[in-house]
Amino acid sequence: MLLCMESGKQYEVDLLSATQMLAYVRNNTPPVVVANCFRHSDLVHGTADPGVVADEETGKEQDGHYVCIMPADVPLGDYFAIDSDVAMAGTVTDSDIVAEVLGGEGESADEDASDADEHKRPTMTDAAHALVILEDICMLFSGSMRELSRLQKFCKTKNIKAKIIAIQKRLNDLEQKSEVLEKVNEELSEVHASVNNLEARNFSLQTRLDGLEDRSRQNNLLFYGFPDCRETWQETEAKLTSEINNVETCGPLTDSEIVQMVRPHDCIPENDDDDDDIGNEPPPRAADVAAGLALAQRFFVGEHNAEEALRHVYFLQNLLAAARFGKQKKMTDYFSSKLSRF
Numbered sequence: 001m002l003l004c005m006e007s008g009k010q011y012e013v014d015l016l017s018a019t020q021m022l023a024y025v026r027n028n029t030p031p032v033v034v035a036n037c038f039r040h041s042d043l044v045h046g047t048a049d050p051g052v053v054a055d056e057e058t059g060k061e062q063d064g065h066y067v068c069i070m071p072a073d074v075p076l077g078d079y080f081a082i083d084s085d086v087a088m089a090g091t092v093t094d095s096d097i098v099a100e101v102l103g104g105e106g107e108s109a110d111e112d113a114s115d116a117d118e119h120k121r122p123t124m125t126d127a128a129h130a131l132v133i134l135e136d137i138c139m140l141f142s143g144s145m146r147e148l149s150r151l152q153k154f155c156k157t158k159n160i161k162a163k164i165i166a167i168q169k170r171l172n173d174l175e176q177k178s179e180v181l182e183k184v185n186e187e188l189s190e191v192h193a194s195v196n197n198l199e200a201r202n203f204s205l206q207t208r209l210d211g212l213e214d215r216s217r218q219n220n221l222l223f224y225g226f227p228d229c230r231e232t233w234q235e236t237e238a239k240l241t242s243e244i245n246n247v248e249t250c251g252p253l254t255d256s257e258i259v260q261m262v263r264p265h266d267c268i269p270e271n272d273d274d275d276d277d278i279g280n281e282p283p284p285r286a287a288d289v290a291a292g293l294a295l296a297q298r299f300f301v302g303e304h305n306a307e308e309a310l311r312h313v314y315f316l317q318n319l320l321a322a323a324r325f326g327k328q329k330k331m332t333d334y335f336s337s338k339l340s341r342f
Contacts, residue, residue, distance in 0.1 A: 203310075204301045210314070211294070214321045286324050293317050 013021075122130075297313050300306040 200301070207297060207301060207310070207314070211297075211317070214317065217321070217325070286320060286327075289320055290317070293320065 293313055293316055297310065297317070300309045300313060303309075
């Protein structure tokens, strides 16, 4: 309390705190102090009262309590009676206490009980003043309720704003991730297109490699019946020259005969009945067929969904290569049989 008073703060004491403080003072107050207070208030028995029994030992003990306070030459009785001659206001009776509490002046204890119990009735001014106070209390209470409602709305609004900010942040993160996914999807589409182009290129290279391999097989002819280990190149050349010279010829050829032998289909006229008589025309050369198949292969390689057509082209190329290889083998066998006689 002293600290609050020094700092200028208000210190409030409730009923429980006041009771505790009174109990603390009562427990820590010496009995001599209480007796002295009662004696100064004339709340003591007289000396002639037979009920009072002097306790000499108690008096001696009490004298010992004041050894350090009083001088040695002052008796304890003189110390207690030092203020006996002081004028006091007098003894207060019960009637005086009741009159002071009720606020009445000049009332005596002999008045009627009805007059003593009669209370002062409030006037219209007191009632109006009480109504004004009640109105102020109601206005203060309603203002507090409005302030509390405003605070609740403010808290709710703040929470909603925080949630909206969090949702907006999550939406921004989701938008960024979706943009990344869109870029990845575009890159995957480009990769897919590149893979398709690489597959087509690989298929074209594989086709060309197969063609080159077929040509290498056609060029690597095997000749049987030539005992290379028993003769020299000069002897082989002499045998081939003599064999070729012994072949029967039909005499010198004219230019038209040479053209007909090289390109026989250009020399045979077409049938007049129809535009193209395939049955009467001579078969094309193997080189022309191979060139046509190569052109068809190059055409279908650049097209989409042309795997079936390319398989047919490869099949025809394999048949042509087999036919040409068969003819070359027959020619090789013929020369081998001729040369084996040597």
